[in-house]
Amino acid sequence: MPREFETSAPGFQAAFDAFLAEERAPEEDLAARVRDIVAAVRSRGDRALIDYTERFDRLTVTPETLRVPEAELEAAAAACAPETLEALRFAAARIEAYHAKQKPADALWTDDLGVRLGHRWTAVAAAGVYVPGGKAAYPSSVLMNLIPAKVAGVPRVAMVVPTPDGKTAPLVLAAAQLAGVDEVYRVGGAQAIAALAYGTETIRPVDKIVGPGNAYVAEAKRQVFGQVGIDSIAGPSEILVVADAENDPAWIAADLLSQAEHDSVAQSILITDDGRFAEAVQRAVEVHLQRLPRSEIASESWERYGAILLVKDLAAETPGLVDAIAPEHLELAVADPEALLPRIRNAGSIFLGRHTPEVLGDYLAGPNHVLPTARSARFASGLSTLDFMKRSSLLGADAQALEALGPAAIALAEAEGLQAHALSVAIRLRNRAAE
Amino acid sequence: MPREFETSAPGFQAAFDAFLAEERAPEEDLAARVRDIVAAVRSRGDRALIDYTERFDRLTVTPETLRVPEAELEAAAAACAPETLEALRFAAARIEAYHAKQKPADALWTDDLGVRLGHRWTAVAAAGVYVPGGKAAYPSSVLMNLIPAKVAGVPRVAMVVPTPDGKTAPLVLAAAQLAGVDEVYRVGGAQAIAALAYGTETIRPVDKIVGPGNAYVAEAKRQVFGQVGIDSIAGPSEILVVADAENDPAWIAADLLSQAEHDSVAQSILITDDGRFAEAVQRAVEVHLQRLPRSEIASESWERYGAILLVKDLAAETPGLVDAIAPEHLELAVADPEALLPRIRNAGSIFLGRHTPEVLGDYLAGPNHVLPTARSARFASGLSTLDFMKRSSLLGADAQALEALGPAAIALAEAEGLQAHALSVAIRLRNRAAE
Incomplete structure (x- = not known):
């Protein structure tokens, strides 16, 4: 059963604070092991990269075969179902259009003392994108990480993707090609991050590394930060759905589960002002779970980390609760979501109204799906074109x-x-x- | 003697690459010691903060005296020379005006499929500013760190400043008051960072921490990152001056020294196309050094880390060299600096023309003086209003x-x-x- 809180119950605040402070994915201490891998790639270059790939991915590569040739990208695209490719193209075009609106403007002005002031934005010279291989290979993540870099104007975007036992998802390669990737390398793990940061004989170093990965990848990004820029370290995903009783409980249940099915440590939270609606949502969750292929994962997430917050006054209490939770995704399934908007400070991405399931944003509406997790929406933003650019101030x-x-x-x-x-x-x- | 390179000499590229790879301030490994301090403040709150302040700053405080009262800020301002205060006010107004131009706009549009898309910027709810105490107490840094936070609209800005042996620079407190600080605490070091990140009985936690500090402070910021946002970890300062022979060598020498006097590991580099001018600059450096109170520091920095790059063609070679060096500060002391600008990618702050010494930007021109060091201008920008804001994407x-x-x-x-x-x-x- 997910946790239930009534905001008007005695002791709510303390229980809620404890709930917020819970760590869903305690960090493993991999620092020493990752430090060895980074040092080895730094000093032995390709040789170390090839050794680790043999060891961790059971794949034999040479400096000549580290890079995935253009023909292989094309063959991968040809192997995909045409309707999936079509959907991918539709998504890519929308993501590109949204991120184009984020491109910042340069400015140069002269103030009343005759001082010229301004700033100028430039793209980083080279970016590296990490894409997980194996079971968590998501073409949508390829689009979300690569497209902002190309929109920013990064001249060289290199992607790394491990291919355990030599297997790659064709859609991942097709998405990379579609997004305009410049180079793809079949390496992964901390060794791939080290190669991107410091360069090897075959892989030239980049200036910025983005993209999600496992605990080794996250630790390696932390360690190479400074040598290169990195995006934030992604934690397990969350959704907060604010829903009144006018919603179809089955819709809201599906939204909560779409987050829960990602990961057994994902978190889905419902805020509502109607106890019977909350019960109906819980029943609908059970019904959905019976037919979902990932029901084991989704169920574990919902039972262990899910929560329902029952409030007296949805409009009055929602902003404070949202800001405290600072969710990665926030669905406002109410009649007038815009009325709540100005009173909300902390949320990575906001979905307005009953017909806007988070999933639209995961795939193709346009906004990025790489968003601040673990309450970091208090200070961080989703991935954007700006993450691949930097600003020089100007003074004359x-x-x-x-x-x-x-x-x-x-x-x-x-x-x-x-x-x-x-x-x-x-x-x-x-x-x-x-x- | 500073290093000299001729870009047309054989072996230049390898020597230059080695020069760029040199670490001027190797990191000490303080991780374990800082981890203990952070854990102690996290678990024992004020008590630990007070103990460490007693031990490291030789200052006895109580929960009641941790915070600097408003009256003490006012008394500090009253103790400053009126003309210095006047200069500080002039600087504050200009810095505020520049940073106000950085405030991003919200947007909400409807695309041709009827999808509402947009983004909304909000300030972080609370920011902490670290200000070094003792000898490196710079009121200009107080303005540069606090003003962007207030311009961003951060409702609560808390400053921490250690007061070794109870001593505070009045100008530092005066600058804080001028910049609109909300709370000031007389604590420093890793313990102050931990207090800002996790909160104590007296200091409420913040969402973002900025500001320079020593190696303990830098390591503490690294460790609390994730719990809160941080700005970049500052390294030793650098300047790159591009100057043709039409400049007064004494001016350029003063600019190189203004950087060198910060720190014996600061770095000043000159690019010029005239060997005799380079010699004249070196002689002028020697002359200036004879009268400068911080000549020992400046001289050590110039001799050990300074460099002169002699090129054949200033216009043709400058952009590539600048991008490789990716300097924190770039002075373009040439007749037509704007002609170089579009060809330069990596520089934190750019100073245009012969009458724009970097020092104007250090104090009062308007742009921020917290800038990316150690080649991080390849991927990072100076501190700005945006660092105290975050963006929610909108979808309907x-x-x-x-x-x-x-x-x-x-x-x-x-x-x-x-x-x-x-x-x-x-x-x-x-x-x-x-x-």
């Missing part, structure tokens, strides 16, 4: 503008005891005075 | 839009073997079909 003064700014800069430099700072301004002012 | 479909998106979403969910995903869409389409 002529002699006159320097004269306007100089004296105060000198005063502050002197107050901080930094005389060379003061000198670099003063020497230019003196010169101007002597002109 | 009505029954008709769901019908347009649904079938492809179902196809992809089925291709990934996620039947509850498919169900959450299909169940709504079925219902629609039955209407």
Whole structure:
């Protein structure tokens, strides 16, 4: 049974705080093992990469076969069902259109003292995308990670994907080609992250690494951070559904399960103001579970980590609860979701109204499905075009503008005891005075 | 003597690559010690914070005196020289105006299938700013870290600043008040970071922590990342000056030294196309050093880490060298800096023209002085208003839009073997079909 809370019950706050503080996926301490792998790839390059691939993926590769040739990508696409490819193309076009709207504008202006100010955005020169292999090989993740990089204008995007026992999902390769990948390598794990960060004879280093992976991959990303940029470390997925009694319980139950089926440590939470509706949702969950192929996983997630929050006043209580939970996905299955929106601070992605199941966002509506987990929506955002770009600030003064700014800069430099700072301004002012 | 490279000399590329790979400040391994401190503050709260403050800062505090009262901030401001305060106010207003331009816009649009799409930016609910105490107490850093948070709209900004032996720089407190800080606590080190991340009886936890600190602070930020957001881990500062022979060598020498005087592991690099100019700059450095109070630090930095790159063609060679160095600060002391700009990818902050010494940006021009170091301008940006905000993606479909998106979403969910995903869409389409 999922946990049930009544917000008006005595002791609610303490119980809810304890619930929020629960760690669903305690981190394993792999630091030392990953450090060895990273060091080996750093010092022995391809040789180490090939050894680890043989050992962990049971796949024999050579420097020549590390890279997946273009022809293999094309063959993979040809092997996919045409209607799935069509759906993938439809998704790619929508994801591209959404992320194109995120491209930031450069600016350069002159203020009233004649100082030119501005900023300029540029794409990173090279990005690496990690794609899990084996059972968790999702073509949708390939699109979600690659497309923002290409929209940002990254000239070189390299993908790594392990192929345990030599097996690759054709749809994963087809999605990569569709998204415009520049290079694909059949390596994975911490060794692939190390190769992307430091480079080997065959794989040139990149500047930014994104993409989900197992605990080894996450730890390797943590360790190479600084050498390269990384996206956030993804935790298990969550959904929070806010639903009044006007919803069909079977719809809401399906939404809760769509999250739960990802992972036995995924989390689905329902907020509602109607106890009978909550019961109906729970019954509908049981009914759905009887027919779902991943019912074992979904059921474990729902029983262990699921929760139902029963509130007295949905409109009044929802914003505070949402902000405390800071969910990765938030469905507002109410008549007027826009009325709640301005009062909500923390949520990775928000789904408005009864006809917007989260799944649309998982695949093809446009927004990214790589979103902040484990309450990190308090401070982090979903993956975006901006993650593949960086900003240079711009500043330009002529002699006159320097004269306007100089004296105060000198005063502050002197107050901080930094005389060379003061000198670099003063020497230019003196010169101007002597002109 | 700083290193000299001629880009046309044989073996340049290998020597330059080795130069770029040098680590100026190798990391100490403080992980275990910091882990103990963080765990102690997490479990014992104020008590641990007070113990560590007694031990490391030789300061006795109580839960009641941990926080610096408003009156003490006002007294600090009153103790500062009026002209310095005036300069600080001038700087604060300019920094605020620049960062206000960074505030992102929300968007909500409807596409041709009737799908509502958009994004919404919100400020983090609470931010913590770390300010070093003692000798590296810089009021300019207080402004640069606090103002973007307030511009972003963060309702609660808490500052921590250690006061070794009870001493605080009045200008630091004055700057904090000027920038609109909400709470100031007289604690520092890893224990202050832990208090901000996990909270104690006296200090409520925050969602994001920014600000520079020593190796303990950097390691603590690394460890609490995930629990809260952090800014980047700052390394030693750098400047790259691109200067032709039309510059006054004494000006350029002062700019190189303004960076060098920060830290003996700071780095100043000059790119020029004129060997005699390079020699003149070196002589001017020697002359300046004779009068600078921090000449010992500046000289050590310049001798050990400084470099001069002599090129044949400044316009042709500069962009490639800049991108490889990816400097924190880039001065383009040439007649037409804008001509170089579109060809440069990696630089934290760019200073345009001969009358724009970096120091203007350090204090008051407007752009932030917290910038990516150690080649991280390849993937990172300076501190900005965006660092205190996060984005929720928005998605809204009505029954008709769901019908347009649904079938492809179902196809992809089925291709990934996620039947509850498919169900959450299909169940709504079925219902629609039955209407």
